[in-house]
Amino acid sequence: MHPVLSQVTARITERSRIRRAAYLEGVRAAIGTKVERSLLSCTNLAHAMAAMPAGDKIMLKEVKTAARPNLAIVSAYNDMLSAHQPLGGFPSLIKQAANAVGATAQFAGGVPAMCDGVTQGQAGMELSLFSRDVIAMATAVALSHQMFDAALYLGVCDKIVPGLLIGALTFGHLPAIFVPAGPMTTGMPNSDKARIRQLYAEGKVGREELLEAESKSYHGPGTCTFYGTANSNQMLMEIMGLHLPGSAFVNPDTALRGALTKAAARRAVAISAEGECFTPIGEMLDERSITNGIVGLLATGGSTNHTIHLVAIARAAGIEINWTDFDDLSKVVPTLARVYPNGQADINHFQAAGGMGFVIRQLLQGGLLHAEVNTVVGPGIDRYTQEPYLDGEHIRWRDAPATSMDADVVRSYQAPFAPDGGLRLMTGNLGRAIIKVSAVKPEHRVVMALARVFDDQNELLDAFKRGELERDMVAVIRFQGPRANGMPELHKLTPTLAVLQERGFKVALVTDGRMSGASGKVPAAIHVTPEAASGGALAKVRTGDLIMVDAERGILQALVAPDDWDARQPESVDLSSNQYGVGRELFAVFRANADGAEQGAACFQHPQWSSC
Template sequence: MRLNSVLAEVTERIIRRSAPTRRRYLDLITRQQDRGVSRPRLACGNLAHAFAASGEDKTAIRSGAAMNIGIVSAYNDMLSAHQPYARYPDQIRLFAREEGATAQVAGCVPAMCDGVTQGQPGMELSLFSRDTIALSTAVALSHGMFEGVALLGICDKIVPGLLMGALRFGHLPTVLVPAGPMPSGLPNKTKQQVRQLYTEGKVGRDELLDAEAASYHSAGTCTFYGTANTNQMMMEVMGLHVPGAAFVTPNTKLRQALTREAVHRVLAIGMAGDDYRPLGRCIDERAIVNAAVGLLATGGSTNLAIHLPAIARAAGIVIDWEDLDRLSAAVPLLTRVYPNGAADVNGFHAAGGMGFVIATLLDTGLLHDDILTVAAGGFADYTRTPALRDDHLVWGDRQSVSGDDTILRPASDPFRTDGGMRLVQGNLGRGIFKTSAVSPDRWTIEAPAAVFDDQEEVLEAFRAGKLDRDVVVVVRFQGPAANGMPELHKLTPSLGILQDRGYRVALVTDGRMSGASGKVPAVIHLTPEALPSGPLARVHDGDMIRLSAQDGTIEALVDPVEWAAREIRAQPGSEEGTGRELFTFMRLGADSAERGASAMLAAMEHQAV
């Protein structure tokens, strides 16, 4: 199939823009491969320290005759998605020994749960935990003991952080090893209804906690299509998983077989063989475009509009929101998965899942089919779904038919003809408007502003009845530099209630809204952020605000002379506690949301210049 013209144009645009930085990056990983730190170059004392506790693997690691896989794990048993990783290192060592190789846990990275910190002070650490994870990954791999890498991570900031760190060791073959979603519990839509009833005071805390516990009930990723599951989709369309591994539930024979295959694939694509596939070559401009297409075609999390530019920059590739906007106009929406529909990711997987999505996008020229993947047969392998046959891992036929067209449709008959993520811009800056879950009659909102500097102020105003009207809720000083750019998902039930009461309601913020962004129109990630002098800092209560996905605008309808003369509102005093003050250096160094909101990458690029 001939490549879609918009896809080709955007890819070429990215290649041209990225040429100098991509060249520097590829030079870096070539130098790392040729003369970087590695086992053969370690002094005897260095090497002895590294295999001292390796038991039966000691002789093999000492000899250097076979690959040694570095495991970087995001395990903790508070985070349901990562709790299954407790047993993975022992399994990976066994699977490596089957091929005469070895594996060691190179290091562990922090893995916070946004579901636990949502609306709490700890959420202000969330985005910057991604840089922390990247730095931790680099520390783990800096020992020079490894010829391949297995990255164990799933959730929001964790997969991007692992990739950003591992890409600085891009000469190493690397596979992402997921653990899968928990089985379906209380339907997500029912859970959301209980949340709204609680917000209205119609049910108590016990009923709310019962609903939440019935939804989030066991080991595995949350089953709604938020950032964690969008990450897993992205790993498939970038070819960094074993094909079809994303949405197989934990603690099953099939999941274990996929982990075994992941280990064997790391070993098969090592630099000593004739099928060398280093991470830094797998993640190129085409793979990044594939990730963007997957995001749009599945109605994925808006958080990836921040994470994808950051991952790309770590590989020397520069993308922006205009690239996403252009692709969104050409990529159809193929899925209805909560919050964009009633089904969860288990229903999506049962209907054909990633195999079907990739197959139908390839059939219409909407994915690059020539990317370098970790799969033996290349990208075509990702159109098939794994299964066990007589306890052996096999892949079925190409997924060419949807098992449920209320969840999953072909590109020839999509739910919508566009991908539902728009760039809007105007005198309030540039932001992202996710339309895929928003009724088209609400894509344009014009209403007076109610301005807040904190989400708790919004909730107080809601409870006092001050927002019972047509209103654009402006929540500012929520950007990376101000307070670490927390998600404002706590506002979702209240704003949804106002909309259900018949009001024209929207949210405008320089913060994030999370992978659970839903039916209320919202312009998020506004950049420049309010701090120190972004346009949001000029907005007053009562200003008419107009936002429109149709024409791509976000405007304060204020006389330009008055607008220019307005005093810049100062940020309220920043809070301390819960470790927030430890991240001050990241807030001071962070760049814009459109560039990935990373202090680490900003500093790295400044040094390169």
């Protein structure tokens, strides 16, 4: 094992010792109940199974024998979002598969699923991050009936999977399997889509051409095919052992996808308290699993959103991680994949070139994963070096490719695309921030320029249209953190900033907001903590200040005379326009109680969630 992996994991384990012990004590106390519905009165139980088929009722009445597991299905299905539309047919497959092995399954509850692609640049984006916590709470409501012996979680996209996982860990005594839907088939090449977006930003093509290009990119059921947060979610569930091996990137509406869904149901029965391999998620997902997740994120150039979500997920299991852990691991974990926006390939190309099975094998060979972790298919992450296939009607697994099928997309740990993970911690008098440089060329990674301060992303876009940004610039977009307005993604700025960079200007972005899993070729120091609305240093920056954004050395600094800087008072802005419309009125309690980005930006008020 690589010494840095050992050191970081040991540090996390020691930091988490007290909280993790308290969490596990609660999990083990709940496990003592085994079949939870045995605690229900006859009236309770009758209500819970009133609508079930007669045969299922008979099985559920056999409470005393504890021989008939009942599975919960918690789903983010809706048919507006392409990634979640395929989930509509999954419950019937799960119920059939459960019945075939003598178990039952019930649709326990639905959770909301919103799409950052739809809300990008709109007011609804200000609900996006907090929807994760709503999903966690909705998961708790679904499981609160104490009817279940294991759960299957159906979700794909940005906040949905982290929310489901936080909810699942809150019910850590229940075994859990995550069931993906898969990516849509390949549409317009990513390079063409990006080119047309930039032409539109420059006013060189109209909305009609832009919509045509976008529709050719996002054209059918399944996850968007670029490597953003949604597909990073699927990578994480795989490398943390919560999927069946090799199931992350199998396309929807295929025979193999249906077979994997049924197999997940059968495995959920096997790992339930009544099965032969009882595996409660709270015990299974430990410090080593979380560290493996960070490694996977770094090796594949995954979404910066997970520097927030993974922190919140870990906290739900009593584990404390921070951005220094990400930074230390990033220095030794090589970049093994190039998937858009870090390259030209899409996620289907990645899957064809070797996929997760190849990447996990390479990381194991490099001593960069904890091999001995537990998973939903048993001990050892080495099972995840395999991929599924159909042998007639039967699903089987075989070894994934041992060598890359396309060295432009995935590579071995001995010959990586880069020696590090491309995700770095930035520190200085502006606070702590994250920058992703996987897609940033070396010549663009250091920018020292005068600040242009904006308190809203639309202010920057308007200034660009007026021709005011034709110079070297550090764009400071502040009051975009969790407490200010819910920490929206500012991906809408990417084409405009890219245009300025291509015109020969040195350009960087500094913000306490997010830039999404599609962080691209313009250096962006994001998630700046403390945020401006909490009195963070971004609120002291003035237009004309000289700002250093040095991604090579991890420096984020306002080059202002120390006496002047110390004497400045943080500015405040009127945030009332962020507090109403599109449902934002209902989220005031979330904005008021949210932790900082490095603490997971969660708003749960419990000792387990209090600031580290």
